[in-house]
Amino acid sequence: MIQVRNLKKTFGPKVAVNGVSFTVEKGEVLGFLGPNGAGKSTTMRMITGFIPPTEGEVKIGGHSIVDQPIEAKRLIGYLPENAPSYADMTVLGFLTFTAELRGLSGAGQKKAVERVVEMCFLENVLHQSVETLSKGYRHRTCFAQSIIHDPEVLILDEPTDGLDPNQKHEVRTLIRRMGEKKAIIFSTHILEEVEAVCSRAIIIDRGTIVANGTPSELKQRSAHAGAVTVRIGEGSAAAVKGKLDGLNLVERAVVIGESPATVRAFPRKQVGSEDLARAISDVALKERWSLLELHTEEGRLDEVFRSITLPDTKASKEEAK
Amino acid sequence: MKPIITIAKRELSGYFASPVAFVFIVIFLLLSGFFTFMVAGFFERGQASLEAFFAWHPWLYLFLVPAVGMRMWSEERRLGTIELLLTMPVTPWQAIVGKFIAAWAVVGLALALTFPVWITVNYLGNPDNGVIFAGYLGSFLMGGAYLAITAMTSAMTRNQVVAFIVSVVLSLFLILAGYPPVTDLLVQWAKPWLVDGIAAFSVMSHFESIQKGVLDSRDLLYFLSVIGFSLFTTGVIVRAHRAG
Ligand SMILES: Nc1ncnc2c1ncn2[C@@H]1O[C@H](COP(=O)(O)OP(=O)(O)OP(=O)(O)O)[C@@H](O)[C@H]1O
Ligand SMILES: [Mg+2]
Numbered sequence: 143m144i145q146v147r148n149l150k151k152t153f154g155p156k157v158a159v160n161g162v163s164f165t166v167e168k169g170e171v172l173g174f175l176g177p178n179g180a181g182k183s184t185t186m187r188m189i190t191g192f193i194p195p196t197e198g199e200v201k202i203g204g205h206s207i208v209d210q211p212i213e214a215k216r217l218i219g220y221l222p223e224n225a226p227s228y229a230d231m232t233v234l235g236f237l238t239f240t241a242e243l244r245g246l247s248g249a250g251q252k253k254a255v256e257r258v259v260e261m262c263f264l265e266n267v268l269h270q271s272v273e274t275l276s277k278g279y280r281h282r283t284c285f286a287q288s289i290i291h292d293p294e295v296l297i298l299d300e301p302t303d304g305l306d307p308n309q310k311h312e313v314r315t316l317i318r319r320m321g322e323k324k325a326i327i328f329s330t331h332i333l334e335e336v337e338a339v340c341s342r343a344i345i346i347d348r349g350t351i352v353a354n355g356t357p358s359e360l361k362q363r364s365a366h367a368g369a370v371t372v373r374i375g376e377g378s379a380a381a382v383k384g385k386l387d388g389l390n391l392v393e394r395a396v397v398i399g400e401s402p403a404t405v406r407a408f409p410r411k412q413v414g415s416e417d418l419a420r421a422i423s424d425v426a427l428k429e430r431w432s433l434l435e436l437h438t439e440e441g442r443l444d445e446v447f448r449s450i451t452l453p454d455t456k457a458s459k460e461e462a463k
Numbered sequence: 464m465k466p467i468i469t470i471a472k473r474e475l476s477g478y479f480a481s482p483v484a485f486v487f488i489v490i491f492l493l494l495s496g497f498f499t500f501m502v503a504g505f506f507e508r509g510q511a512s513l514e515a516f517f518a519w520h521p522w523l524y525l526f527l528v529p530a531v532g533m534r535m536w537s538e539e540r541r542l543g544t545i546e547l548l549l550t551m552p553v554t555p556w557q558a559i560v561g562k563f564i565a566a567w568a569v570v571g572l573a574l575a576l577t578f579p580v581w582i583t584v585n586y587l588g589n590p591d592n593g594v595i596f597a598g599y600l601g602s603f604l605m606g607g608a609y610l611a612i613t614a615m616t617s618a619m620t621r622n623q624v625v626a627f628i629v630s631v632v633l634s635l636f637l638i639l640a641g642y643p644p645v646t647d648l649l650v651q652w653a654k655p656w657l658v659d660g661i662a663a664f665s666v667m668s669h670f671e672s673i674q675k676g677v678l679d680s681r682d683l684l685y686f687l688s689v690i691g692f693s694l695f696t697t698g699v700i701v702r703a704h705r706a707g
Binding site for chain 2: 187211
């Protein structure tokens, strides 16, 4: 549905996006991650046809956004960063206006507006002017605008920014549900969101894609992924570390905390984490440790994010811990 | 065509939701009344014509029309709604025309509301209503020309004050180039053909000749091409800004 090929954007001497390529099919939700200034919004602006790319190509449902903008834009719903809307209009007026621009009229238009008002919980503010809305409601109004024509492609730039926890949950549920039938790209700085909603995630840094995979694939890139952590009621951490270091499946064991003694064992290459966990539980039984906790680390997205996007020295230092 | 109407409708409701249209119309009516009756001595002239009325329009529009048009694009950029508008299935051209038509309608409405002057002059005497119609048409076209220039300057900046000042200056240039006191001055040290050439770019000479009741196609063409050129440039600026 969305094909992005070798997209590049320069602002004067500054390269904001450099050679980004990916595709998103119907039924996929693609999460867009990256530090501030990485080029997420710029990429989205090129996909939606707001700014023309310096190089490269975007196709929406087979239509080039540059050569057939109207056909392509018809398929897209877009929530820009900061959720802009016309301050002097009421919520109802604004939604009706956007529905009309999307070519809806008469009963169809009325139904479309009613549908998004219900989906985005806007009944209470329908006749209030956008200017006087709270930030979260303004955000929801603009979000409602993006789905008013039930588009096949949805581009959402930080859709949960400024929403309260309940609304964040609602929007995530909504995105996941719509993602079954649509092609969705959304950017976020909240990593749990990615795990909760995305079928795939891309991490972009300084204009280029630095990681691309399902959330669980990405998590496995974490330095901790596959390590086994044990927490033991009594005894010293050093003693536990000594025992674990003695196992030949273990590459190294690291003391995480004292009282209760917590130690993390990293497997050697090619060693499965299940085998490691089994070996460690055998040791625990033999040594009669009072085991409080034994678990395999899945790896954490935030760690992966940091290790990929932080300049090497700092990240690798933290990783070594 | 449909998107143009939708956009024009929204803009119009914007003008009337904020006090912009109201303030413009009231001030326009007050000032044109003041100048016509107090300053130009409409009654003392003893003529059944609206010459005194129309003579002030180039100067009234100079400040009032940019005040109406300055928000056209700069507001859109300040709020960021330009990103919404231009990612809708709408061409920039449709958006530009829709916005322009709405603002022009506000000017037209203000002009139409001066009808009591027309009634008065018909009541008092027997004016040539053909000439008066030409005067209204010329005034409306001139308002459109100023407005198109304002559209262009408001596309350049997100700051309405800057848009206002630049369009006043540009419009002032268009007036002065053909304003008799200025052309008389120019004639002293420039060749007459040059002065005439410059004056041909002025709204003043074209407005005056329409006002006399002569609907010369060159005058109409002049106003339409100022509008066309300015809106075209607006399109270029809007596109260029998206490119960053
Ligand atoms: N119109 C512009 N002119 C000049 N530079 C720009 C322009 N728009 C974006 N940039 C630059 O391009 C880079 C990418 O910006 P972008 O807004 O895409 O970042 P982002 O990934 O969305 O960041 P954030 O997480 O803060 O939203 C930044 O360095 C920014 O300064
Ligand atoms: Mg951004």
